[in-house]
Amino acid sequence: MNIAVGADHGGFILKQVVVEQLKQLGHTIVDCGADTLNPADDYPDFARAVGEAIQRGAAERGVLICGSGVGAAVAATKMRGIRSSVCHDTYSAHQAVEHDDMNVLSLGARVVGDELAKELVRAFVAARFDGGERFQRRLNKVLEMEGNK
Ligand code: RB5
Numbered sequence: 001m002n003i004a005v006g007a008d009h010g011g012f013i014l015k016q017v018v019v020e021q022l023k024q025l026g027h028t029i030v031d032c033g034a035d036t037l038n039p040a041d042d043y044p045d046f047a048r049a050v051g052e053a054i055q056r057g058a059a060e061r062g063v064l065i066c067g068s069g070v071g072a073a074v075a076a077t078k079m080r081g082i083r084s085s086v087c088h089d090t091y092s093a094h095q096a097v098e099h100d101d102m103n104v105l106s107l108g109a110r111v112v113g114d115e116l117a118k119e120l121v122r123a124f125v126a127a128r129f130d131g132g133e134r135f136q137r138r139l140n141k142v143l144e145m146e147g148n149k
Helices: 012-024 043-055 070-076 090-100 114-126 133-147
Strands: 002-007 028-031 061-066 084-086 104-108
Touching: 002 012, 002 043, 012 028, 012 061, 012 114, 043 061, 043 070, 043 104, 061 070, 061 114, 070 084, 070 104, 084 090, 090 114, 090 133, 104 114
Parallel strands: 002 028, 002 061, 061 104, 084 104
Antiparallel strands: none
16 A cells, blocks of 8 residues: 655654665555654644645555654644544554544654554554444534634
């Protein structure tokens, strides 16, 4: 699948690890930056780039990385059609897709190490939305809230 990956300076180093892992798993990367380590860059810019890649259909899912994962997730969830959360345990990384149709995984490079990040990414991309009636019903309520913003 096409996966948009973006990171600010806090996530820049881990982004290379995540990109390599996704490539090894056979996915195509839509690189949303940062291209260089710039301590003055801002996570909302990368959250926007990843969100827009999904909105225009260039990517099916996204991975965002900042220092904590929080800022990037907060910014991404402001965008229509983007459902993102920080998931630093593998259960959440796949369950958030299966139950909640999360399409952007957010990671904190100052919180998780390389190996855990790789496991989290693997769990995220392997998961599919369950589509069961109760999950769809809940998702519809979330989408309704989004429409009312
Ligand atoms: C940047 O220093 C840091 O604040 C950012 O990467 C992120 O952790 C925000 O949530």
